[in-house]
Amino acid sequence: MAEGGRARRVTMLDVAEAAGVSYQTVSRVINHHPSVKPETRARVLDLIKQLNYRPDRAARSLAAHRSWTLAVISCGIEFYGPMQMLINIEHSAREAGYDVLNANLGLHQGNSLHSALDRLFSWRVDGALLIASVAAQSAEHVIAQLSGTPLILIDTAYGSSAPSVIIDQHAGGVAAARHLIDLGHREIALICGPVDWYGALTRREGWVAGLRDAGIAPALIEMGDWTPASGYQAAARIVDAGARCTGLLVGNDAMALGAISALKARGLAVPGDVSVTGFDDMPESAYFDPPLTTVAQDFSALGRQGMAYLIELIGDPEAANGQRLIPPRLVVRASTAARA
């Protein structure tokens, strides 16, 4: 090495010669083909290690028409939820032996979706996962452009019939609402996430459904953008509007943190005057003041199931059978209490 020009790559042929077999036999060893004599296989494997040979992915996918690579298209991963999904999906993919190519669109996508898909497609990815949290992304567009590549949607519209895996945010919303109701609250306000996020919508529908079951309508509905700052402002608006409410259902933990801060700043105690719930269960949430009652989402399960579904689809493109739901879990802490 360090031989002036870049050292020539070790190729399958080098291994074959050294082992005294043909390149095809080496190929078979690599691909775990059954009909190779055990001793031949051993010899080849030995040489592979000795020569430090690594198959060339480019050549391999060129010849095989598949890349053992998956695409993960995401947006808005600056937020806790999507980020966790991404991490867990990648982890599951790797466990399944796939490499992951990541296209991160950012929220203001313009035609970046198009170019991102171009990029991924040009890699001949074997499949794709789209973290389709945001409605504007028009999953159909993706599907069309991927032209036949198996695709799983993650965190998309509740009830979508496309192959998708989502956490059952509706159930989570219902659970949170019911929790407040059980504590005796009747005047309950909502702080939702941005309307173009499916999750925000579904959580809200869950809340409303939960309230309706008890014959209650939301006292007030405000909107935030998932950030603590927006949660602060939304809560401030609620208080300043003079709405008398003793319960506050918030779309995620970060906004809940901001909301609690605003309530305190206005002289309201949590949960003394107002009970607050969040959504996500970030590691921090248990250490908020007060510790936050929230809806925990099993992102790890989401990642695993998403991958499992995708692998099914890669194996048999006809296997698509709609949406799979992952149940959330209500975590009760000290930010909610019985109505005074």
Place this chain on the structure above:
Amino acid sequence: MAEGGRARRVTMLDVAEAAGVSYQTVSRVINHHPSVKPETRARVLDLIKQLNYRPDRAARSLAAHRSWTLAVISCGIEFYGPMQMLINIEHSAREAGYDVLNANLGLHQGNSLHSALDRLFSWRVDGALLIASVAAQSAEHVIAQLSGTPLILIDTAYGSSAPSVIIDQHAGGVAAARHLIDLGHREIALICGPVDWYGALTRREGWVAGLRDAGIAPALIEMGDWTPASGYQAAARIVDAGARCTGLLVGNDAMALGAISALKARGLAVPGDVSVTGFDDMPESAYFDPPLTTVAQDFSALGRQGMAYLIELIGDPEAANGQRLIPPRLVVRASTAARA
């Protein structure tokens, strides 16, 4: 399409025929080679769009010996800092026209580093960035195995002579310590991150250096694992040890949150009895109770500079010239106050 077998890919040759030129000319158009007659170029580009042709990355990198792909190797991205680095690096890479292959090792790496590098190497990546926050990763090992591939270390040992970009955590530590001293604090305890993280070490050295300048030694040093829970426990240990301290320097915001929670639980007011500082400036930190004084890190700049450095290195492997530092910024909020 949907023609039974998988639709044949549109190739350069298809475009060439349609445009009435040779495949080489199409190649030249794609690669922005100067000597192509403008009208020919226009015709070819038109056909490319019409036929929806996309160059095949696998074939391209096989032939060209480069992939326009970068590897980002990371570990522990479940934490805020490394995660932000990752996001920003990917973003910068894409802006520079590179695709990013992501190898996420997780903390307990075993030989996963080895296999990860194998994977990346087999892709013929043009360069690599290693988020080398954790010492155990032995960057040398990576460098050796990458055998000549340009590599930049991110968030590694302070003062390392390897091509690297880090945020100047030492300066950040000094600033935090000096801040407490300026407020009149003299008994100051430390809650550090795990010792195998370079950043934890450097922050601590910064704190100690800052205190030493004022002739002060740390009252007590505790350790956490970056999580809020560990911050809680560390602070609890400090209080329970009976150490009288009025200042608490914490290794990151998450642990600071936990620490504040523990202090309150022990009846100590923040900042009334104890002033607390963090590190990171997460979006949540401004909404803690009290809002956290912390050291903000410019992860975006880190990502940009890391990529810029790597591109220099890819262009000229001899361009390596040591470590580049990005200054942090002390953000003073309400968790610190003058000593009573």
Place this chain on the structure above:
DNA sequence: AGACAAAATGTGAAGGTTCACATGCCGCCT
């Protein structure tokens, strides 16, 4: 007008793998 350089385009090979098929060998059945 002729010659020569530069621009524009084309040709053959190579890159490292997999696929489809062909071959050689052995054991077993009737």
Place this chain on the structure above:
DNA sequence: AGGCGGCATGTGAACCTTCACATTTTGTCT
């Protein structure tokens, strides 16, 4: 003993580009 099926291995072509070089066209200078 002849033949046949299965296992183990080898051969040629294909995948889609880029590179190095060859060739044709265009333009310019004297």
